[in-house]
Each structure stands twice: as C-alpha cells, then as structure tokens.
Amino acid sequence: MKKHNFSAGPSILPQEVFQKASQAILDFDNTGLSLIEISHRSKEFVAVYDKAVALVKEILNVPATHEVLFLQGGASTQFLMTAINLMKVDGGKAAYINTGAWSNKALKEAKNFGEVIEVASSADTNHNYIPKGFNIPSDVDYVHYTSNNTIFGTQFKETPETDAVLVADMSSDIFSKPVDVSKFGIIYAGAQKNLGPAGATLVIIKKDILGNTGRTIPSMLDYQIHIKGESMFNTPPVFAIYVSMLNLEYMKAQGGLEAIAKKNEEKAALLYNEIDNNPSFINNVAKEDRSLMNVVFLLKDASKDAEFLAACNEAGISNVKGHRSVGGFRASIYNAMPIESVQALIDVMKKF
Numbered sequence: 001m002k003k004h005n006f007s008a009g010p011s012i013l014p015q016e017v018f019q020k021a022s023q024a025i026l027d028f029d030n031t032g033l034s035l036i037e038i039s040h041r042s043k044e045f046v047a048v049y050d051k052a053v054a055l056v057k058e059i060l061n062v063p064a065t066h067e068v069l070f071l072q073g074g075a076s077t078q079f080l081m082t083a084i085n086l087m088k089v090d091g092g093k094a095a096y097i098n099t100g101a102w103s104n105k106a107l108k109e110a111k112n113f114g115e116v117i118e119v120a121s122s123a124d125t126n127h128n129y130i131p132k133g134f135n136i137p138s139d140v141d142y143v144h145y146t147s148n149n150t151i152f153g154t155q156f157k158e159t160p161e162t163d164a165v166l167v168a169d170m171s172s173d174i175f176s177k178p179v180d181v182s183k184f185g186i187i188y189a190g191a192q193k194n195l196g197p198a199g200a201t202l203v204i205i206k207k208d209i210l211g212n213t214g215r216t217i218p219s220m221l222d223y224q225i226h227i228k229g230e231s232m233f234n235t236p237p238v239f240a241i242y243v244s245m246l247n248l249e250y251m252k253a254q255g256g257l258e259a260i261a262k263k264n265e266e267k268a269a270l271l272y273n274e275i276d277n278n279p280s281f282i283n284n285v286a287k288e289d290r291s292l293m294n295v296v297f298l299l300k301d302a303s304k305d306a307e308f309l310a311a312c313n314e315a316g317i318s319n320v321k322g323h324r325s326v327g328g329f330r331a332s333i334y335n336a337m338p339i340e341s342v343q344a345l346i347d348v349m350k351k352f
C-alpha cells in the first residue's frame with residue numbers, strides 16, 4: 001500500500017512524476033538509452049535542462065535581470081556561496097535574521113567571510129515566531145533570511161523590506177505560492193522539499209549584484225562561472241534536474257502557483273483547525289506565523305507520543321515524528337501532499 005508520507009525532506013512528489021522518472025531511467029524518450037547514461041552535453045539532455053530553466057522562469061515569473069541555475073551541494077553550500085560572492089573583502093558586512101536552525105547555520109558560514117550582524121532573532125522562545133519591526137542597517141552587503149522554517153514550523157508571510165540586496169533560503173516553501181522575484185538578489189533552495197530529488201539546488205540570481213567583492217572566488221563557488229557555463233561548468237546532477245523538470249511541468253498543468261497556493265492554504269487550514277479544536281493537541285507557533293508547509297504540533301500528554309505514532313503507522317501514515325530539537329510531531333504538507341492524506345492524519349487525530 002502507498003503510504004501517506006509526511007516527511008520533511010526528501011519528501012513526497014506527485015505519483016505521476018515518479019512514474020515518468022522511472023520510465024526515463026530504463027529508456028529515455030525512446031532513445032534506447034537511460035537518462036542517466038547520456039552525456040550532459042547531448043542535445044537530449046540540454047533540451048531537458050533548457051526546459052527546466054524555462055519552466056522555473058515561467059512559473060515564478062523570473063524577470064530578465066535574473067539567471068536560473070541548477071547547482072550541487074544543497075542549500076548548505078549556498079550558505080557559504082552567497083557570502084563568498086556578496087561579502088566585500090574589505091569591510092564586508094551582512095545582516096542575518098535568525099529564525100532557527102537553518103538560518104543559524106547560514107549565519108555561521110557567513111562569519112568566515114566578514115562581519116555578520118544578527119538583526120533579529122526568535123531564539124528567546126525556541127523559534128516559535130517570526131520577528132517583526134526590526135531595523136536593518138542600509139550599509140550591509142546583503143540581508144539573509146529563511147522564508148520557511150522547516151524544523152520550527154514558522155513562515156514569513158511578508159517579504160522583509162530593505163534597500164540592501166535581499167537573499168532568501170526558500171528550500172522548504174519555493175513553488176508553494178507566488179513570489180515577487182524582482183525583490184531578491186538571490187533565492188536558493190535545495191530541490192528535495194518541493195521541487196525534485198536531493199542532489200540539485202535551485203539558485204535564482206540577479207546578475208548585476210555579482211563581481212563586486214574584490215576577492216578571488218574558487219571556480220566551483222563562483223556564481224559568475226556557473227552562469228557562464230549554464231550550470232555545466234562541471235557535470236550537473238542530471239537525474240535530479242530531469243525529475244525537477246517533470247515536477248515543474250506538473251505544477252504548470254495544475255494551473256501554476258496561484259492555484260497551488262490555494263490548495264496549500266486549504267490543506268493547512270484543515271490541519272491547524274483540527275489541532276486547535278482537538279483537546280489532545282496543541283501548536284505553540286504564533287498563529288500569524290504558522291507555516292503552510294511544515295505543521296508542528298504536540299500532544300498535551302507527551303507520555304502518549306509513542307501511542308500516537310503507532311496509531312499513525314497503523315493508518316499508513318509515515319514520518320510525522322517531530323525534529324529532535326522541537327519534539328512532538330511534524331506533518332510536512334508540501335505541494336504534492338493530497339488533501340486525502342491530510343484527512344487521513346486528521347482522522348487518526350480525531351480518534352485519538
């Protein structure tokens with residue numbers, strides 16, 4: 001039986017995408033070859049790559065000022081690439097909004113390349129809200145934030161206002177709703193939450209912010225080199241890009257991000273409604289900051305945690321255990337999560 005998979009990442013993708021991807025592993029587009037044995041420079045794969053980039057541009061409405069790259073190394077490599085490509089070698093300074101484990105890791109990496117100012121933090125209450133009303137100095141090389149906090153279940157509902165270059169880690173909410181890409185210097189996302197398999201990292205970057213640091217950047221970390229090479233400075237993650245392309249086609253067929261956002265809102269509302277009305281459960285996140293992608297919740301009686309997980313397991317529900325730093329439970333309800341699966345979880349909660 002196919003399980004209801006609430007994993008935070010790598011995570012669920014549409015069943016149709018899995019079907020097509022498995023076919024391409026055996027015989028890619030009737031070429032008699034597997035997708036993963038052809039050259040990344042073959043016209044067949046270049047067409048896949050071009051289509052993936054074109055779909056990202058179309059679905060996210062990426063302006064002509066920005067480039068789209070598929071790199072490797074995950075969001076974790078972007079923590080340092082953003083810093084090394086944007087922080088000035090003399091007096092480099094960057095502002096970070098610290099909303100949890102991932103922003104904290106990004107901030108730590110940036111410290112290797114210049115001064116980091118933590119302009120706001122939610123650490124005082126274990127990151128259960130999004131800081132508001134803070135000031136961002138205007139003399140920084142860039143401002144970094146994490147748009148959705150996968151572990152703590154919080155999400156920025158507004159883009160932070162700043163005149164500085166804005167950088168966002170959107171690993172866990174990219175393609176979940178429309179975004180005004182023109183406001184950003186860099187958007188990056190590990191594919192494995194809402195886009196495709198682990199191995200590809202999507203980077204959207206405004207070209208004119210590059211080349212101003214005065215430092216020598218190693219080739220593999222230099223965005224300008226990857227732009228020039230159209231993500232093929234080295235062998236790109238061909239399978240991950242292909243599956244991402246299939247998922248982007250699927251998103252487009254769904255009606256794009258407006259339609260997808262509406263479904264995501266409905267799914268999240270159903271689940272939060274159950275948590276708020278079921279006397280056995282609570283959610284400690286500030287209501288206005290609740291993530292529509294990662295829903296964290298606790299049993300009021302934590303001694304029943306194992307019993308609840310067993311009941312979930314019985315109903316074919318997998319991966320709802322919370323992150324070790326938060327405890328309790330986490331249901332990740334990315335784009336591909338059907339409303340029927342959310343309902344299956346709610347049914348278990350109602351009976352519990």
Ligand SMILES: *Cc1c(COP(=O)(O)O)cnc(C)c1O
Binds near residue numbers: 073075077171191
């Ligand atoms: C999963 C995740 C990461 C880590 O991504 P990797 O691809 O494993 O490096 C970083 N940031 C956020 C917000 C995430 O959800």
